[in-house]
Amino acid sequence: MPKGNPKKPPGSKKSALPPKLLSSWGFVIFGACGVALAIVMPHLLKYLFPHPEPKPRVDNGATQQQQQQSSPKAVCAEDGPPEHEMCLAWHKAGYCRAQRRGVSFPSAQQVQEQCARTCGLCPNTKGRNPPKPREDRCSRDNTTAAVPEGELNRLFERIKAEYPEYEPTFLSTSPYVLHLKNFISAEEAAAFQSTCKESFERSLAGDQLNPVRTSFQCWCNFGDCFANPLVHRVTRRINNLTNTPYDNGEDLQVVRYEPGQFYRVHHDQNTAVWAPQGPRVLTFFMYLNDVPSGGETAFPQIPSPSGKGHLIVQPRLGHAILWPSVFDERPMEADERTNHEAMPVHEGVKFGANMWIHQFSFKTPSERGCELTYVNTVGRQPQTREHEALVAGRVPTYEETVRAASQSKSLDPDTLARLDAKFKRGGRDQV
Ligand SMILES: O=C(O)CCC(=O)C(=O)O
Ligand SMILES: [Fe+2]
CATH class of the missing domain: 2.60.120.620 (q2cbj1_9rhob like domain)
Known part of the structure; x- marks a missing residue:
């Protein structure tokens, strides 16, 4: 008797799969069902128990909730201290969103703390240059003429x-x-x-x-x-x-x-x-x-x-x-x-x-x-x-x-x- 697994005779369907092999097939099928369930389940649950929309994302990629948590109260307060004098430039340079590679100061966190208003991180403020719907992208705010007539x-x-x-x-x-x-x-x-x-x-x-x-x-x-x-x-x-x-x-x-x-x-x-x-x-x-x-x-x-x-x-x-x-x-x-x-x-x-x-x-x-x-x-x-x-x-x-x-x-x-x-x-x- 040769040693090892006996070869499956060609053409034989009900060939007696060795019990070990059977159990691995079972494992594969069971696993596949599990994966399918994992994919379908969240959709099913969402359908059965509708969930509120996620908080809208804003300028800096954080949700409003995160913003409010991270907003330093002092800078957001109406009678709070002025923001850092560089805030407008830092916002324009994209520092509200990410730390610039290779530059240690200002860090994104420092910018967000000291420029919370400009960065749009305070409750009820939009920040500098907030996102606009595409069709309004190039519209103009009419009320802010720098030099009105006679001025x-x-x-x-x-x-x-x-x-x-x-x-x-x-x-x-x-x-x-x-x-x-x-x-x-x-x-x-x-x-x-x-x-x-x-x-x-x-x-x-x-x-x-x-x-x-x-x-x-x-x-x-x-x-x-x-x-x-x-x-x-x-x-x-x-x-x-x-x-x-x-x-x-x-x-x-x-x-x-x-x-x-x-x-x-x-x-x-x-x-x-x-x-x-x-x-x-x-x-x-x-x-x-x-x-x-x-x-x-x-x-x-x-x-x-x-x-x-x-x-x-x-x-x-x-x-x-x-x-x-x-x-x-x-x-x-x-x-x-x-x-x-x-x-x-x-x-x-x-x-x-x-x-x-x-x-x-x-x-x-x-x-x-x-x-x-x-x-x-x-x-x-x-x-x-x-x-x-x-x-x-x-x-x-x-x-x-x-x-x-x-x-x-x-x-x-x-x-x-x-x-x-x-x-x-x-x-x-x-x-
Ligand atoms: O260089 C100057 O004196 C004036 C330059 C100027 O008029 C301009 O760049 O538009
Ligand atoms: Fe000129």
């Missing part, structure tokens, strides 16, 4: 009165061009240049390579730049000075001119008025170094204060100029008198930085990937289906937009809270 001139007068430390001087009052000294420190100017060092590219004008602008530019739209504490501090200082929300400003644009480079006469209002962010209403331009020769900013349609020739501003480290792109009484319409140019640099290199401020939130549609539509490249009329949709429904028409911008100042709760706090501090800003 532009007042804004310039207020800055002159409130900020003597910058030695504000009107280089022109019709239209306004305001000159400030010591607006940024040498350390801050150096931070702009160093964060941008590897990120300069040939400048664009109206979204295109253009022979009218031969300089280099760096969009400060990456976390290492806009979440750099010195860069953010300057950004917030501009927001406070102009009384406009963080989200209405484009990311800063650092510019660099080598000898011979320039930006010929142009106007900064380049945005279709029906785009979600509305027109650029203000330009805040900072000089980041002294230029040995050339590199002035010139306004060919504005007389110089001395009455001789037109207005020319010398680039000096720390100085800044602010001018409007629209009319006081028609704050959606470009005021061509603020055409300007960057004259060629003759000696040395010129560094500067632009902050363009829009009538409505720029960062929101920008972060949502909406069409931002420049008039120079897409024309003044809507040309694509998406443009038409913006005009037709999701974004107000030109007339509605103008009407909304003309309404008396009505600000969003965050801006109101900020103004309120500023008033309580005696009108001074912290940064």
Whole structure:
């Protein structure tokens, strides 16, 4: 008798399976039934005992319940301490949701604790830039015009009165061009240049390579730049000075001119008025170094204060100029008198930085990937289906937009809270 398991004779059906084999088949069948039951059972139970929907997920991926548990009461409380000054930048950089790889500070937990309101972690607050249904993605909040009708001139007068430390001087009052000294420190100017060092590219004008602008530019739209504490501090200082929300400003644009480079006469209002962010209403331009020769900013349609020739501003480290792109009484319409140019640099290199401020939130549609539509490249009329949709429904028409911008100042709760706090501090800003 051979040893081992006897071979099953070919063709034999009822071949006597050895008891050991039988028990393994039984095991397999039993297991399969178990698996099937495990799959079907939850559905069956759900059908038999319907369960409430899971809590909606929000911005940072946590459920509202988790949010409320993790919300630090202090920051959420109405009379609580202010949030960390970096919160807006940290949120924009995505730090509310996840810790950035390779960066130990700030941790996601630290951000969530110190920026609970901005991160949308407090009960009954939406946080900055909350998710929107797809069809509303690119709509505009009509009630937050940065510069309503009749507010532009007042804004310039207020800055002159409130900020003597910058030695504000009107280089022109019709239209306004305001000159400030010591607006940024040498350390801050150096931070702009160093964060941008590897990120300069040939400048664009109206979204295109253009022979009218031969300089280099760096969009400060990456976390290492806009979440750099010195860069953010300057950004917030501009927001406070102009009384406009963080989200209405484009990311800063650092510019660099080598000898011979320039930006010929142009106007900064380049945005279709029906785009979600509305027109650029203000330009805040900072000089980041002294230029040995050339590199002035010139306004060919504005007389110089001395009455001789037109207005020319010398680039000096720390100085800044602010001018409007629209009319006081028609704050959606470009005021061509603020055409300007960057004259060629003759000696040395010129560094500067632009902050363009829009009538409505720029960062929101920008972060949502909406069409931002420049008039120079897409024309003044809507040309694509998406443009038409913006005009037709999701974004107000030109007339509605103008009407909304003309309404008396009505600000969003965050801006109101900020103004309120500023008033309580005696009108001074912290940064
Ligand atoms: O460089 C300057 O002086 C002005 C730059 C400017 O006008 C711009 O970048 O739009
Ligand atoms: Fe410009």
